[in-house]
Amino acid sequence: MNLQLTGMHAIVTGGSFGIGAVIVRTLAAEGCRVSFCARRQSQIDKTLSAVADLPGTVQAKAIDVTDSAVFAKWLGTLGPFDIFVPNVSALSTDWKESIRTDIQATVDATEAAIPVLLESSRAAITYIGSKAGSLAAPKSASYGAGKAAVAHYMKSLAVRLLPTIRVNTVSPGDTLFAGGLWDKVRLNDPEHFKEVVQRNPLKRLATPDEIARVVAFVSSPAASFVAGANWYVDGGSTNHVQF
Numbered sequence: 001m002n003l004q005l006t007g008m009h010a011i012v013t014g015g016s017f018g019i020g021a022v023i024v025r026t027l028a029a030e031g032c033r034v035s036f037c038a039r040r041q042s043q044i045d046k047t048l049s050a051v052a053d054l055p056g057t058v059q060a061k062a063i064d065v066t067d068s069a070v071f072a073k074w075l076g077t078l079g080p081f082d083i084f085v086p087n088v089s090a091l092s093t094d095w096k097e098s099i100r101t102d103i104q105a106t107v108d109a110t111e112a113a114i115p116v117l118l119e120s121s122r123a124a125i126t127y128i129g130s131k132a133g134s135l136a137a138p139k140s141a142s143y144g145a146g147k148a149a150v151a152h153y154m155k156s157l158a159v160r161l162l163p164t165i166r167v168n169t170v171s172p173g174d175t176l177f178a179g180g181l182w183d184k185v186r187l188n189d190p191e192h193f194k195e196v197v198q199r200n201p202l203k204r205l206a207t208p209d210e211i212a213r214v215v216a217f218v219s220s221p222a223a224s225f226v227a228g229a230n231w232y233v234d235g236g237s238t239n240h241v242q243f
């Protein structure tokens, strides 16, 4: 299948590491031009060198998305773009952090992207949510609530912005990669990690590629009738009907 991403331009927040970095690589491998931001220049440089030979060119800037004015100014320097992937989370159990980063910064960044996306004939917003947005999360209530709030906002945006912009959420399940959240649990709390593996019906965690492939498809013109959806990429680990 041709995703028809060649020649399109995507913006990814938090694209230097983890799931975001693999989204950047996957889009660029499909011929999409990608611009991403993250805070640490050293990690940005590593990611840029890893994607240097792909068909789509990749550029990046060291920006903290919680500085909404600086983020909006950067967007204004990028020219036309077609795809916006808000991927940053504070991955925090602190309410203030979750509200500031996961909710407010994501809404501000998305609202700043909308006027540019409205000029594209193939525009898509693909928010990176989490299965935690629809599960009770007594140990990380602020994180789950933040994900639920923004998934709700994305559904409202889909209604507001169709037929011009397709808005969707992709909700990953537990995702394992070197240096990531679950890798730290694997190293520091192997018993808990075993429980996490067991709660996944596939008896393993997702790879970032398994998330990024769905993000690339949902964001692409190949998914032209996918709108207002929340795609769970969780290996069947949520035991409820997903409305």
Ligand SMILES: NC(=O)c1ccc[n+]([C@@H]2O[C@H](COP(=O)([O-])OP(=O)(O)OC[C@H]3O[C@@H](n4cnc5c(N)ncnc54)[C@H](OP(=O)(O)O)[C@@H]3O)[C@@H](O)[C@H]2O)c1
Residues within 6 Å of the ligand: 013, 014, 015, 016, 017, 018, 019, 020, 021, 037, 038, 039, 040, 041, 043, 063, 064, 065, 066, 087, 088, 089, 090, 091, 101, 128, 129, 130, 131, 171, 172, 173, 174, 175, 176, 180, 181, 182
């Ligand atoms: N990992 C999982 O198991 C999992 C499961 C479900 C959903 N998710 C969701 O997937 C998304 C990515 O998670 P991840 O695990 O890949 O995260 P991660 O490994 O912590 O990577 C986060 C990326 O965002 C950047 N970043 C963090 N805060 C930022 C800020 N304020 N401004 C700009 N960039 C920032 C980081 O670079 P700097 O630190 O240099 O800024 C990095 O590039 C999140 O929305 C998360 O909720 C993850």
